[in-house]
Amino acid sequence: xxxxxxxxxxxxxxxxxxxxxxxxxxxxxxxxxxxxxxxxxxxxxxxxxxxxxxxxxxxxxxxxxxxxxxxxxxxxxxxxxxxxxxxxxxxxxxxxxxxxxxxxxxxxxxxxxxxxx
Amino acid sequence: xxxxxxxxxxxxxxxxxxxxxxxxxxxxxxxxxxxxxxxxxxxxxxxxxxxxxxxxxxxxxxxxxxxxxxxxxxxxxxxxxxxxxxxxxxxxxxxxxxxxxxxxxx
Numbered sequence: 335x336x337x338x339x340x341x342x343x344x345x346x347x348x349x350x351x352x353x354x355x356x357x358x359x360x361x362x363x364x365x366x367x368x369x370x371x372x373x374x375x376x377x378x379x380x381x382x383x384x385x386x387x388x389x390x391x392x393x394x395x396x397x398x399x400x401x402x403x404x405x406x407x408x409x410x411x412x413x414x415x416x417x418x419x420x421x422x423x424x425x426x427x428x429x430x431x432x433x434x435x436x437x438x439x440x441x442x443x444x445x446x447x448x449x450x451x
Numbered sequence: 452x453x454x455x456x457x458x459x460x461x462x463x464x465x466x467x468x469x470x471x472x473x474x475x476x477x478x479x480x481x482x483x484x485x486x487x488x489x490x491x492x493x494x495x496x497x498x499x500x501x502x503x504x505x506x507x508x509x510x511x512x513x514x515x516x517x518x519x520x521x522x523x524x525x526x527x528x529x530x531x532x533x534x535x536x537x538x539x540x541x542x543x544x545x546x547x548x549x550x551x552x553x554x555x556x557x
Contacts, residue, residue: 437483
């Protein structure tokens with residue numbers, strides 16, 4: 335089975351530009367998560383969805399960030415306008431239904447390395 | 452707020468020895484705790500999940516303990532190999548620790 339697929343793998347863009355990161359979760363998984371990883375702050379949860387509905391977006395740093403899940407097989411994380419401090423590795427993960435208890439393994443993609451100049 | 456600490460940023464051990472990594476948490480009473488492995492340039496990979504009513508769990512050369520009184524989990528790799536070198540992350544529901552980078556020296 336294919337794992338979680340993220341695109342692009344690398345993105346370099348200039349400050350102020352819009353950035354869109356894409357994720358295809360594992361088929362049949364009900365939960366989808368977006369994380370950001372930096373050396374300083376580690377792996378941080380930004381937002382997660384259950385059955386395409388956003389459940390908790392308290393980790394989204396500011397209004398410049400938005401995430402959507404239009405269907406069960408696709409999600410996007412958008413940054414507009416981008417800033418140098420947004421540079422990080424962004425991971426998408428999916429899991430089976432845990433009833434919100436976090437007791438299912440999360441399957442991660444290999445991330446998008448984002449650099450904002 | 453919930454906080455997870457892992458004992459050290461980096462741990463070097465000799466091949467064949469047992470590696471022990473520590474995860475401590477505060478302000479949380481989790482029903483589950485998970486451990487993941489992360490290699491450079493890759494996403495974390497799930498290793499083990501342990502429930503609050505399980506004191507110990509094993510998978511091949513891996514062993515995890517979970518002490519809800521101490522608010523601590525220990526992760527052991529026995530007969531360590533250079534291929535075990537990676538960063539290991541402990542995770543409460545939706546919250547990850549900072550990770551410990553393990554290097555197994557031949």
